[in-house]
Amino acid sequence: MQLDLNLLAALDALLEEGSVAGAAARLHVTAPAMSRSLGRIRRTTGDQILVRTGRTMTPTPYAIAVREQVHTLLHQVTGVLAPSRELDLATLERTFTLRWHDSLVALGGPALLAAVRAQAPGVRLRFVPESSVDTPGLARGEVDLEANAGGTEAPDIRAERVGESRPVVVAARDHPLAGLREMTVERYAAADHVTVSRRGRLGNLLDDALAGLGLTRRVVATAPTEAAAFGFARGSDLLVTVPEATTRSAAADLGLAVLPLPLALELPSAPVYLSWHQRYDTDRAHAWLRELARTALSACR
Template structure:
């Protein structure tokens, strides 16, 4: 039997998108053409691959079992067929989209942009906000590089740990708590709080940790970004918990005071993530190196 590599690409897209329409859009073909490819794949494999369940398509057990293998095979084919390219940064013109946590953009974005401008002035960076829900843009190639505390589980996403950070409490400079010699969990719980939540949640893992001590706190507001929450803390008596890296600029720029977090909590990791299709892309590898340096340099999580 002659192997058609186009079917491998179609199968990969179908398994990633979970629909004929999504796979067609991914490969820039028509839906009828993708439907015909699905038919050929079914005849070749003897498996339905995707079956309709209500309004959605569900992968079969066989499709789930071979999904990672299909990803890897397609990646190997691209590596063999991709022409070798010399990277000329002086003439490189490209726009990269980076979806980073807003605190990481504030801390490490300027250093990254400065390095990019110095080495490749034709390159542009698009920093976009994190979504309030899990989205497939990284897999679709609509986002080139992610940086946050979440480790993607998809087999086709490469992830590298670039550091970790710890929580601290920030308050306005003359907050009554700054005059205490010790800061206890009971004092923390008794205060009023603001949280950072893209979804508008008024509780998080900190409340679970307090509950284990028989404590609870009153969260009076949530803000979608750390920048907004820091401003609330600066102009009120509200307490805000943020990664310690955030405070390195906030203390100077906003005049906030920093208190040690009064509970024992594990550190939070910082991950850099990208789709494996960019593993051998020289320009993307160059950007990853600069991002790694920016995220691990002084002033970023360590």
């Protein structure tokens, strides 16, 4: 039987996207053309691959079983038929989408952009905000590189720990606690607080640590970004607890004080991860960008 390698690419796209329309968009073909490819795949395999369930398409058990094998085979075939060439940064034209935590954009974004402009002037960077819900942007190819505090257990996502930062307290410079030689955990808990959460969560690991000491704090607001939380703290009596690395420029620019967390609160340092999809493991341009990102985020080490 003569095999059409185009069907392998179509099958991979169908299994990744879970729909004819999504697969067609990924491969830049029309929906009718992708429907015909799905029909050929069904005849070749003797399996329906995707079946309609209400308004969505659901993969069959066979499709689920071969999904990783199909992706691996396509990656191998692509490597054989289109071997990578030396990377010419001077002529490289490409747009990378980066979904980074807002504080990491402020911390490492300027250095990364400067390095990219100096080495590859034809490359553009799209920094996009984190979503309030987890989305498979890396798997779908919508995001090239993520940087945040969350690792992953997904087998197709690479997550490299590139740094960490201990928690500190940010407050207005005239805050009563800013003038103390040492802030006690009781004074810390008695103050009013703002938390940073893109999901709007009012509590976090810090509240668990306080509870272990028989204490609670009053969180009066949650902010989606650290910049917004710092704005709340400026000119008020509110405290914000965040990783130290993310305060180095913003706190100074806003005239805020950075204070050590009370010694009684033993909290682990916040990790910083770079994450990408395994499809880019051997992509020379992507590897170049990853190395620049590691350097740009070196302040977290």
